[in-house]
Amino acid sequence: MTQQTDIPADPLIIAGRTFRSRLMVGTGKFPSSLALKQALAGCDAEIVTVALRRADLNNPGGDSILSVLDPKRHLLLPNTSGARNADEAVRLAKLARAAGCEPWVKLELTPEPRYLLPDPIETLRAAEMLLKEGFIVLPYIQADPILAKRLEELGTATVMPLGAPIGSNRGLKTRDMIRIIIEQANVPVVVDAGLGAPSHAAEAMELGADAVLVNTALADATDHEAMGRAFAMATEAGRMAYRAGLGPERVTAEASSPLTGFLSKA
Amino acid sequence: MSFLTELEAWPAERVRACIEAATVDDVDRAIAREERTPHDLCALLSTAALERLEPMAQEAHRLTRRHFGRVIKMYVPIYISNVCGADCTYCGYAVRSGNKEKRLTLTEAETRRECEVLAAQGFQSLLLLTGEARQAVPPGQIADAVSIAHEYFPSVSIEVYSLSEDDYRLMVDRGLEGVTLYMETYDKATYEKVHLKGEKMDYLFRLDALDRAGRAGARRLGVGALLGLFDSHIDAFWTAMHARYLQRTCWQSEVSISFPRLQHTPERFSIPRLVSNQDLVQLMLASRLFLPEAGITISTRERPPFRDRLIPLGVTMMSAGSSTRPGGYATHGEDTLEQFEVEDTRTPAEVAAAIRSFGYEPVWKDYDYGFAGVAGTGSIS
Ligand code: SF4
Numbered sequence: 287m288t289q290q291t292d293i294p295a296d297p298l299i300i301a302g303r304t305f306r307s308r309l310m311v312g313t314g315k316f317p318s319s320l321a322l323k324q325a326l327a328g329c330d331a332e333i334v335t336v337a338l339r340r341a342d343l344n345n346p347g348g349d350s351i352l353s354v355l356d357p358k359r360h361l362l363l364p365n366t367s368g369a370r371n372a373d374e375a376v377r378l379a380k381l382a383r384a385a386g387c388e389p390w391v392k393l394e395l396t397p398e399p400r401y402l403l404p405d406p407i408e409t410l411r412a413a414e415m416l417l418k419e420g421f422i423v424l425p426y427i428q429a430d431p432i433l434a435k436r437l438e439e440l441g442t443a444t445v446m447p448l449g450a451p452i453g454s455n456r457g458l459k460t461r462d463m464i465r466i467i468i469e470q471a472n473v474p475v476v477v478d479a480g481l482g483a484p485s486h487a488a489e490a491m492e493l494g495a496d497a498v499l500v501n502t503a504l505a506d507a508t509d510h511e512a513m514g515r516a517f518a519m520a521t522e523a524g525r526m527a528y529r530a531g532l533g534p535e536r537v538t539a540e541a542s543s544p545l546t547g548f549l550s551k552a
Numbered sequence: 553m554s555f556l557t558e559l560e561a562w563p564a565e566r567v568r569a570c571i572e573a574a575t576v577d578d579v580d581r582a583i584a585r586e587e588r589t590p591h592d593l594c595a596l597l598s599t600a601a602l603e604r605l606e607p608m609a610q611e612a613h614r615l616t617r618r619h620f621g622r623v624i625k626m627y628v629p630i631y632i633s634n635v636c637g638a639d640c641t642y643c644g645y646a647v648r649s650g651n652k653e654k655r656l657t658l659t660e661a662e663t664r665r666e667c668e669v670l671a672a673q674g675f676q677s678l679l680l681l682t683g684e685a686r687q688a689v690p691p692g693q694i695a696d697a698v699s700i701a702h703e704y705f706p707s708v709s710i711e712v713y714s715l716s717e718d719d720y721r722l723m724v725d726r727g728l729e730g731v732t733l734y735m736e737t738y739d740k741a742t743y744e745k746v747h748l749k750g751e752k753m754d755y756l757f758r759l760d761a762l763d764r765a766g767r768a769g770a771r772r773l774g775v776g777a778l779l780g781l782f783d784s785h786i787d788a789f790w791t792a793m794h795a796r797y798l799q800r801t802c803w804q805s806e807v808s809i810s811f812p813r814l815q816h817t818p819e820r821f822s823i824p825r826l827v828s829n830q831d832l833v834q835l836m837l838a839s840r841l842f843l844p845e846a847g848i849t850i851s852t853r854e855r856p857p858f859r860d861r862l863i864p865l866g867v868t869m870m871s872a873g874s875s876t877r878p879g880g881y882a883t884h885g886e887d888t889l890e891q892f893e894v895e896d897t898r899t900p901a902e903v904a905a906a907i908r909s910f911g912y913e914p915v916w917k918d919y920d921y922g923f924a925g926v927a928g929t930g931s932i933s
């Protein structure tokens with residue numbers, strides 16, 4: 287693991303702010319604040335998202351999740367999960383800011399509660415409203431390359447496409463679309479939702495994602511700290527592999543000793 | 553659209569035949585499948601499934617953790633009235649059940665007092681209940697109670713008589729989040745036998761109430777059957793089908809199920825189909841496997857040790873410190889008639905500690921004033 291003070295050569299920059307870790311952590315599913323603390327100790331994530339519907343912003347000391355977060359180490363990224371339309375999301379974000387949070391918001395607009403899939407239309411509308419209000423907006427979206435470009439053009443700080451439905455632990459089911467999003471993006475791409483194993487995180491990073499966000503996989507582990515560390519290492523390894531330049535995939539084999547070489551000698 | 557159409561496609565005889573025909577192989581297949589059909593649900597509710605309760609429990613546990621993590625939402629009920637114009641033979645509130653104890657409806661000040669006491673205990677999620685008393689407690693009065701409660705609790709739900717879509721909308725506009733309404737039993741003949749008076753006799757108006765609530769914007773819809781009135785396995789099948797129907801129809805609402813078991817009934821009523829602990833566990837597991845994303849509520853009707861054991865089997869919501877008397881927390885104490893005796897009399901803090909001891913986090917707040925955009929704490933410009 288990198289030292290806390292040791293900024294690597296390739297830091298993650300979001301809205302002009304530098305982060306050493308490319309792993310973000312969601313807090314909604316942890317069995318206790320201690321478990322969250324252990325996971326954070328293991329992975330040293332800096333950006334931690336907290337659902338505003340869960341957080342008791344008027345009583346941060348009494349709120350078990352908030353009390354674990356050290357503002358010197360973590361950026362508290364409030365999320366609007368549960369919001370069903372743009373108005374609700376904007377109201378939540380404003381409440382968070384009024385309660386003293388920084389004007390950063392992870393925009394989650396999930397009108398159906400079963401798969402918690404994001405609503406593209408309301409997300410775009412909310413992003414526009416929030417940007418006008420001066421928020422730094424990190425939107426959770428379907429892996430839709432056009433929507434990603436639209437949001438980027440509006441001025442969102444990142445795009446956060448899903449790998450698979452939240453909590454499903456299925457990995458990068460949207461791989462092909464995420465590849466296109468990454469290829470076209472001028473803002474950091476954070477793969478969010480569905481990453482259930484460190485190998486999934488590594489895969490997203492190898493693809494060129496700028497960061498990943500994980501919750502269920504850490505919350506559900508038996509050893510939260512070790513799983514946090516495993517994800518941090520996988521995220522770093524994936525990033526390193528991406529920067530090192532992965533060899534291209536080929537459909538056919540390329541023999542190191544050609545079988546037809548004798549023809550050219552003739 | 554009505555759930556009635558689906559219900560008519562699955563009459564009791566068909567469900568019973570499907571349950572009785574299930575073999576252990578069918579149960580194994582149902583457990584192994586990723587998405588389960590109504591036939592799988594029947595298999596999971598069968599006698600054959602009793603041999604596979606443990607693998608069912610493991611799968612229910614896995615699915616619940618995947619969808620909900622290891623958290624349990626906490627809520628508490630306030631009975632705002634024990635006046636009731638219905639005559640449900642199994643209920644202690646029914647006039648003809650012989651109860652002469654005090655009947656009352658809380659005044660606004662009394663409702664406020666109850667809210668203050670419960671909010672001070674840490675609750676942020678409240679369920680308001682009344683009997684079937686449209687005259688004594690009209691919808692406007694329930695809406696007023698919702699407004700008052702919403703000043704103290706981000707999340708307010710109701711469990712009252714069936715309302716019209718406009719009445720539900722009125723309450724959603726005042727900050728209502730959820731509506732719970734138990735069908736009691738989906739078996740029409742039994743329903744008619746136990747409901748002898750009042751609007752509640754209208755089976756279809758009750759069956760479709762949650763559709764109306766969903767259309768009016770309620771975010772949580774709670775279904776359930778009062779287990780013991782009819783064959784509980786068949787009622788559990790219909791309940792799960794109802795929940796699935798609501799998930800599709802009211803696609804923006806979160807649907808949850810409950811397993812209220814008849815335990816204490818008035819003298820004139822003896823429970824026709826007793827539901828054992830094993831039955832209850834099987835019904836809960838089968839429902840979880842059929843509906844991985846549905847909430848499951850366990851109330852204080854169940855005894856503490858049994859209730860605690862249910863936590864890892866799929867429960868996502870629990871009440872604590874409940875009183876079923878109007879004014880039972882602060883205003884009237886033991887003075888008024890209760891609907892039924894609660895079995896889990898532990899304090900909210902004790903229940904929270906028990907939840908923690910099973911490796912889960914009690915979640916007090918899961919809804920924010922920001923959603924509703926009506927009165928509450930926290931002002932924004
Ligand atoms: S079950 Fe409800 S409607 Fe029926 S008598 Fe009791 S309180 Fe009244």
